[in-house]
Amino acid sequence: MKLKVRYKFPPGEEYQEKIASEPAEEDKVEAKNWFKPLIIAIIAAIIVKSFIFEAFRIPSGSMEDTLLPGDFIIVSKLGFPVKTPKYLPFTRIEIPQIEVLPQIYSLKHGDVVVFKFPGEKNEVQASENVNYIKRLIGLPGDVVQIIDKVIYINGSRFLEPPSVKVNYEFITPRGLPNPYIFPEGSDFNEDNYGPITVPFKGMKIELNKENLKQWQIMIEREGHKVELADEKILIDGVEASDYVFEKNYVFVMGDNRNNSLDSRYWGFVPVDNIIGKASFIYWSWNSDIPFLNLPEKIKSIRWNRIGRKIK
Template sequence: MEKSTSNQTNKRERRKPGTKQWIYAIVACICCISFVIWTGYWAVLILIPIFIDIYITKFIPWGGWRNAKNKQVKNVLDWVDAILFALVGVYFINTFFFQNYQIPSSSLEKSLLVGDFLCVSKLSYGARSPMTPFSMPLMQHTFPFFGFKSYLDKPQLEYQRFKGTGHIERNDIVVFNYPSGDTVASKIQEVDYYVLCKDAGRDAVWRDRNTYGEILYRPVDRRENYVKRCIGLPGDVLSIVSDTVYINGNPIQSPEKMQLLYCVQTDGTDISSAVFDELGLSNEDKRKIGMFQDLRELDSLSYVRRIFPDAKNGNPGLLYMNINMTKEMADKMKQKPFVEKVIPQNQFYKLANKVGGQRFIQPTIYPITYDGQTEPGDFHALWIPKKGETIKFDTDVDYKVAAYTRCIKNYEHNSFEYKDGKIYINGQQADSYTFKFDYYFMMGDNRDNSADSRVWGFVPEDHIVGKPLFIWLSLDKDKNFFSGIRWSRLFTSGNKK
């Protein structure tokens, strides 16, 4: 009798869905159809009959477990249902719409600070389709504490980007997957694998497991997330001369909060910590300031004394190095009555090269496999590949091979070989190559403390994650949680010019 009554009740529920159920069903179906129109994933339409059954027809007892007589079983299933729903929701939102990102390093200071939490829009440049679809939400590549992968290597889906609300413009701050992060040494993940191979040799890196650990490969969307400012666009020729960026031979305006390392000469007065605090230097920046040098201890013919002559009172004074400042901060430092001279540190190195003494060059600069020498603050002219444009291997072949091999081989998945002065692409001799992707040149605003495209090269379009919209939380790591909240930064723009 009870079973008959239950069946009659279920039939009545199927026959008479309420207004609320109809509204839920219609909204779910509209969202499903809109998603299919946006992405082209027609298979998602299979969800429509499921939504109709959940809210209207109710032929399948989707929530039948709620009628379980055993309360413990019901409670467990309640939690499982809630957790699964939350994980699916987070995965869907993170994949197609928005993602949280925390600034881990000082490469964009003073524009974005260590401890800023960003809301990153994937709609701004168009969301990518899942490339590694089976992965745990909120985990980029590794389970915390356990250390094993948070994703399955297979299947790997082809890159596809859906229509966005805009496109990358010069000076946009962009979140992207670290291109050189395709390969990592598990015990030294913080150091670029290709720099390790250059310094120690590839064979040594692969053999010495005690030092470097296992060598791991990561798919595009499982590589570390980085955030930098886009300086060079596809098709540009970018160069840097004395810390000024040139695009197609024309100088461009530097970001307002761009920082450089400076040398400061005083009249012999120590610069107190209070002065650095007044200028806004972080504790990390203060720790990096070079120990001051008493210029009286140097011979007057030394290259340092020739660059920093005696102060007005005849005292050679003191020299401070590695002071990280914006132009505004440097101007304030110049106004201090005890300061004699303030110059960018790269300018000091260039002057030292001219007057004689130690030879200063940049130790690692892209392409790192090309044996060239570049003075500090400079970067050689480099063409940024553009989709559909062709590069010819007719002149400067050695340099072009070094600069574009990764694009052709690693990012666009061709076999590439260079031997006896000839180039072979996919087994065929070639004298040119037409690019399939757009590429971008990314740099940090903290120019002398940023590992960026000047070291590891271009960012392919399939590595682009999104655009920071706003800062939803900002914590000063030098303070405790409550006093360390930077209230003035909350809900301000995450794409500061």
């Protein structure tokens, strides 16, 4: 009696198909050869971006004529503190930060710095996670004052770089308060501001009903709850007549003095928020020209600005 054997595939075809579905040994080696350098490149890029430098684009004219819209700059992070992320990736959920490397660079008057925006005048936490670039005017402990658009630090005139734009044709007189100016309840305006002391870690201020508005937002930004109840000032539920700052701060301004939202409008910047110091311009063109008009975009390249050191 003969047995009939039925094959789903012709003899050998099933085996060949199985072999064909598995990558050849050469393919595995080739994939490994390019995968390893890719991982190394990604790690190197993360290290460079976190510890050495980062690229930024200038979106507005608040730093004219030092920086123009369409300038692309390199920001040096060398010497600045390195911390773990403040938020969970792709969320606004805050997580505890750990300082990986401490700050060793000494901030100087006139430094052009990139920093995380601390928030609007009445915001405890910024509604947007964005970076700003401004010139450092006041260091921790400095007394900042603006008289008829002229800046004074600790009583001495601040040395302005030649690229600063100031329009002296109209000056808002002292005593005419601007309601959009920081701090809340002051009689300051954008042209006549201060005197005001830039807070430093350990600085003690007296608190009363008259000046509470001025300092409340700063205290809340340091993580405390401030209340006024039954004529008493409460910080975290405890009656207080003074407050000691826990962080160092700086006062920053844009070089386009008449067209810059800066510390005059939203307050001091924690030193911890500073990402790095602007180093040089690596590319520049007219940001108003769309990429669809590529010939005009290329014509707008500002060759004389490329490679320029930022002062």
